[in-house]
Amino acid sequence: MSLNLTQIDRVETITKEDFIKNYFKPQKPLVIERFIEDWPAYKKWSLDYMKEVAGDKIVPLYDDRPVDYKDGFNEPHAKMKMSEYVDLLQREPTKFRIFLWNILKEVPVLQKDFSYPDFGLRLMKGLPMLFFGGRDSYTFMHYDIDLANIFHFHFEGKKKCILFDQKQNEHLYKIPHSLITREDIDFNNPNFKKWPALKNAEGYLAELEHGNVLYMPEGYWHYMRYITPGFSMSLRAIARKPQNLSKAIYNVFIMRSLDNIMRRLRGQKWIDWKNEQAIIKTNKRLEKK
Template sequence: MSQFKTTPVPRVKNISKADFIEQYYKPQKPVLIEDLTKNWPAYEKWTLDYIQERSGDQIVPLYNNEPAKDKESVYAPKKEMKLHDYIEILKTQPTDLRIFFYELLKKMPSLLEDFEYPDIGLKFFKKLPALFFGGGESKVFMHYDIDLPDSMHFHFDGHKSVTLFSPEQTKYLYRVPYSIHNLESIDMDNPDFEKYPALQYAEGIQADMKHGDALYMPSGYWHYIKYLDGGFSMTLRALPRSPKRFLNMLSNVVVMRNFDNFTRKYWGQKWLDYKDELAIKRTEKNLKHT
């Protein structure tokens, strides 16, 4: 079984704001902080049961591990279900169904009372705190965030695995043009180094998260996520810090995404196949110059 070369993410406790800025934020290095949520009410309260009790009758969109095909929108859910019933599945059986970007301000604002924005040196964008749910078979395809934020990712009630790759590793990852993901045919748990030889040169950072852990993911970092059992996470985002990265974010959101959506609408699977072929050609060209 093939595996990526990875090193464990640094794990710290009781880190000061000054140390976080100097050791991780400025050099843009990931770190897992074990005690950042210990004083939050959420550390004691936030379980699947707690969310389920507050779910009411709201309906949520659900996604699975299958990539969108042809003219399907990547934002179109595979099914919809009551949040209460979905959480019951998470509690009782493995599933690949997951919730993507559940906005707290709109859907469960009472949860805002259970946490605080950490004073750690990041200027968090306070209008978009979001939850992400998944089951024991849920996987989030390898990607980087289109808005290029510095993110703090907090996990609750369960375990998940996060594999990170720095932007410098992009040349080995078969990035799909006009997209924020790599080839969806790549099995990130068992990469085929013969079919995709550049992958063997990629070096990742591995983070295993448990309840209350906080993972700092610097701007532009690739991440592949696996839920090891039912649980959920919250992401707080900070806008890009440099003018260049801010302009890249605007280009991604305003130009690249709309161009890709427009072209996919009319070309469908032909456009997807073309991008995949281009990803392979470009990566193999990079490999020759490595």
């Protein structure tokens, strides 16, 4: 048995009007296959090119270890020169990923390789972020703290993406006061005996290749798995729905602060309690049904 996933719509290209009408307004994900072929990045961007232009930069690395109470918010697990990291990616599988790397700040020359596309949404130009990963590395299922509309541009290799909307929260073993699900769920090959509520979740699936763009609507959960070594860039537009905007403000200014305070006060007991609550609450809802 596998997750109940629908293939995400795919188009070669799309007009701003059709995107707004058919995908943004109904908040439906989309893969655009050939939208950025006029960007210099389409021909230039590869792991070798990143090694060439950013080889001396020290990059933050993350792996798939569970959250520890001593970890700060988005605190890296290791650091490495970009040249060494690319060598590692090309040499062997590795769990290390680059997560939320701001290219505007670190490698300004890369700004010349892309433009901000007009999807009919106002993109936040200070926040283009790069994400790198080795074969079989993955991100935990999570949604972004600001519940933004995300445009995810993939370069080199292949990447598997599983998405769920916020309506699926009750089936996903969501961690309270957090942006993640249980970290011991393997969304690539889920154990339904251990996680029975997942059988009721309805989501989306896509595989990205070089030059593809994935649109993820506001607050969508996403799990990303690198089938081969590669990297992606995300551009984002602020949440438009009032309930999502208010939730984003709550997450940034209240939830994150509360979580940090409780980690300091209760340590690992706080993390363990949250993990237990994810199972207790999900199973209670499952039993009612």
